Amino acid sequence: MRIRNLAVTATLIPVLMLAGCGADTSADVAASSPGAQKASKHTDVPVGAAQPETTQVSDDPVVNAYYDYRAALDTMMKSGGKATKQLVPVMTPTLYKAISLQAKYYRARKLRNTGATKVVWAKRTVAAAGVIVRACYDTKAARTVDAKGRGVIPAKTPTRWVDEMRVEQRDGRWVVDGGRTTPQKC
Template sequence: MLRRLTTTAALVGFTAALTACGPNNPKPPPFTPSAPTSAPSTTPPTVSAPQKEAGDGAQAGYRAYLAAVTATQASGGTKDAQLSQVATGPILKSELEQATIFRKRKWRGTGQIVVIWTKPLKTGTVGQDGHIDEVTVQACFDSSKSITVDAAGKSVKKPGTPTRWLDEMQMRRDGDVWKAHFGVNKAAKC
């Protein structure tokens, strides 16, 4: 995608490991409730109601943002008014610039971006109003079905351009709407 500031820094470390499985033991042992264990607890952290509400809202806002970007690109950049409903700050500026490029070059987007998964990566603190106003959403998306074409209908995608992306988007609550504010993405096998 030609849309955001990118970084080459790793966004997240993968820490899950299945120690009970291996080449000599392809199946995990049966669960025995009374068996002692020295493994660290795998209980997920407790999520408060405001955290869950904010995380769910931010993820829905992220998906709405991607849908609006896709629609703007499909219009050749002419229908960019919807971007201000799903984005703010640096991302809004970047997407409006991208829409201008599409108009000037007579490009348009075809196909859809497929969101493979999303999750709240970092949640802000609960404010005095009982709400959380900032959540960083991490997402994996596939852009292989989303192609930008020129006026003649030929792809402008350079050969070898990655199609899987790991995105980290800071979402901010604006009233009852979650908007994309700042993000980084990198090509990844996610």
Template sequence: MINTMTSSGGTAVQDLPKVASGVELAKSQIQAERYRGEKIKTIGGIEIRWVKAVKMGPPGADITTASVKACYDTSKARAVDSTGKTIRVPGTPTRWLDNRDLQLIGGVWKVVKGKNQGASC
């Protein structure tokens, strides 16, 4: 959904509540607002290198929370301004380690907390 939102310049946000809640939904909506305001969009996509579950919970009950870790590559994606000029700051990492906490909300898994960092994964 984030790829869809960023490639649309922050206008395709209707599905964000289907995949995120709480702080993560608010962060995504703020990012979309910034993309619209600064007339930024992305061209190209990210490549997911790997994903793994790192925690499921609560133990001994129905699983309603999970944590996942993923490595993704943004080298084929570009953020551009309204003139098409690349706005990536030199030295920005192109490999990212992403950690996300998910929660089962109304029968749907949603991201509720997350953090990413540049990493050689």
């Protein structure tokens, strides 16, 4: 893959962070993509805080772990990489380390996200690699901007993405352990 400019770099930094993470040989893409934003069914209530009843999106705690991960990731990117504490309870330490590097990249380049990502659907599946949440999300309303508010993602960048994220139970709580994200109509 050739990196041509800052916009492509901002898009691909998560991809480069988690290459080869986990036992799954296809786990070559990170847990986020450009403009990855908070799930649209969540509010701005911090992760770990009491969530309003309207934010319950599933009866499945594994799927809800994915939504919490998306909300925490959205908060980090909207803050320009400054807010990272909310990431700890929703992901494994290995994924946290990778996403922290992405946050550092956002801070160094003075990038931040605006708008919101809409999770179109999310469902649990079981694979050889463990419990997987497969989800489709749309970044059409989300933008990654620089310090001057100029968009840094090329106009032809796909807006529909499919996440395939491993979710595992740690200390009695479901957390995201990484996986892959691919541009795909869904």
